[in-house]
Amino acid sequence: MESDLSQFNQEFFAESAEHVATVEEGLLQIERRPNDRDLLDRIFRAAHSIKGVAGMLGFTDVMDFTHKMETLLDKLRHGTNAPGKPIVDLLLQATDGLKALLAAAEGREAADRTAIAALVARLEAAAQAPVIESPARPAPPDEAALFDGKAGLFEPAASPVPTVHDQAGQPVEPSQPPKIGEILIEQGVVTKDAVAAALAEQVRHEDKRIGEILVEQRATTPQHIEQALEKQQQQAAAAKKAEASSIRVDTDKIDKLINLVGELVITQSMLSEIGARFAMPQLPILRERIGQLERTTREIQERVMAIRMLPIGTVFNRFPRLVRDLAAKNGKRIQLLISGEDTELDKTVIESIGDPLTHLVRNSADHGLEPPEERRKAGKPEQGTITMNAYHEGGNICITVGDDGRGLCREKILAKAIQQGLVGEHDKLTDEQVWPLIFKPGFSTAEKVTDVSGRGVGMDVVKRNIEALGGTVAIKTQAGEGTTFTLKLPLTLAIIEGMTVRVGRELYIVPLVSVIESLQPKPDQVKTVVGRGELVNVRGTYHPIVRLADVFGAKADCSDPTKALLMIVEAEGERVALMVDELLGHQQVVIKSLERNFRKVNGIAGATILGDGTVGVILDIRGVIVLSRRGYMRAA
């Protein structure tokens, strides 16, 4: 019987991630409580668990490495070595190494073998364990025995542990990495014919690789082949990352859901019964059952969404480590206060906010917070504080990252903005208009902040990432006191709160998160300016009027802005006034992808089925603004 243990790999990686988090968090705490035996035991067990299963599944690199960590941890918990800062540092770096090895085992990225070997050497030295000691792999691997009172039975070590996985870069899943030939053609290095010829040659010599044949045939150089191979690996790793991942769900959530589905089935059969022999006197009962159906369905909807919701703590918990490292790197003293870790949000959103949050935290640590002497001179405590919080508000989740540092400097920002031509020298700008300037592309290029895993990160990318998730970023800052960024994100990407509006006979849905306010303007608020079209004056600020009818080719009832309704909406810091005939109401809307079912349409984020069965179109405000500028300018 062949046992295929690779089916457990995903579970292993999920579980290991939790154990790694336990180790890391534990190590961060152990510095403050070096004599906490329980804590040391917990850290030890976490490493031990990873080792155990890694061995079962054939991830020998992970198993061997974890064994080294475990040996040192075992010595620590039995009190031979005191866990001082150098040892904790070593173990934290070892944890990073372990993360890398796990990522390699998962096929995501290759691990730096030299660095790993160096860590192993340091771990052994710290544990004062000579290399010859108990080998990581207990020999022989499947020893087992029964105590027989007399001589136990000793099973001969027979078949070795099945190696089901080749770590470091060989995807075992059927998702095909792009072929070398395709990559080379894409890069313009070889022609299609050359590849075809090479493939033909390969049929004759099966053991030769396409790269070799192409070089042999002088169609390209070894360097090009190497580059293409690198690209192939990158794409394979990226594809693996994007594959279906799993979620660990509380069985409690599932049980409640199962109950609700049961109720749904009951209500549905009651309705069937009524429907089978319907007579008007049954109308009240019918209405009641339908009401029940609605309630149950809504509850199911909420609970199903809740399944994909995870506490934001899973993202927050990487930050104590980061702040510790940043503080050390910058020579500053920083404490991190975290609250709201239990606030839940959708898994897809969680995966995407890590990078923006990291950038904001780095910003605070690198630039926002002052060095100890400067703080002392300013009468502040030498230790700076970064706070992270998360809470629900309406249908959104708000995440704040704040510091008690210098605050944003208006003059510096304005100076740079003027220099970059974003703002005229004599423009009058309120503070609220100055702060968002830091989000303009190219603004933060002067500060070469070290990248998070090689991605180019700047404030503009942060804002774009958040807006891509349908959210917004707000800044609050006070010179000398600090800065707080507030990210507001929808709780789920699949369902949004929308305002349904009517233009003529067409219905559109405007995402509520983009709506600032609605108004019916008075005649003196509306002005037409040569070269800029119609504008509406709202408390001193002029916004362009965008006639939705013109953008989408619909026929509006009202052509006079003062008789129609204007909705002030915002996207990417720009505000415009959408002109519509009527506001129909506010509702939750399930987004169906237009792209997947039809094709991408500019200005439209998706579609949905409205209550009466008709199709409603959900607007992409940014797209609408772009279309309005591109497509037409109402004659002045």
Added chain:
Amino acid sequence: MGKTVLIVDDSSTMRQIVRATLANAGFAVVEAENGRDALNKLPGAKPSLVITDLNMPVMDGLSLIKSIRGQPAHQRTPILMLTTESDEGKKQEGRAVGATGWIVKPFNPERLLAIISKVLPA
């Protein structure tokens, strides 16, 4: 076969691996994540065999074995320890408190089934 096995290990992946192996061989499986959890589930599960890890939070494997052996109903219930080192000390300690045998992690699932068939009459 209709026999129940109680698997005690704080790693959910390990429990899943053992569960799948045993289920394929026709066993019913009850999972526990530490010694305390195992003792709570013992009366309900009425296992014919207990497989337990040694390193667990709340209550470890050796304490669990001691407790199980302290119950009249389980004086002779086979108990196998899962160990990760060929550590004579742990094995002998286990033997002293009444374990029936041990198997070292990582193990080949077939090996586990083989040793189980030795302690459980078919």
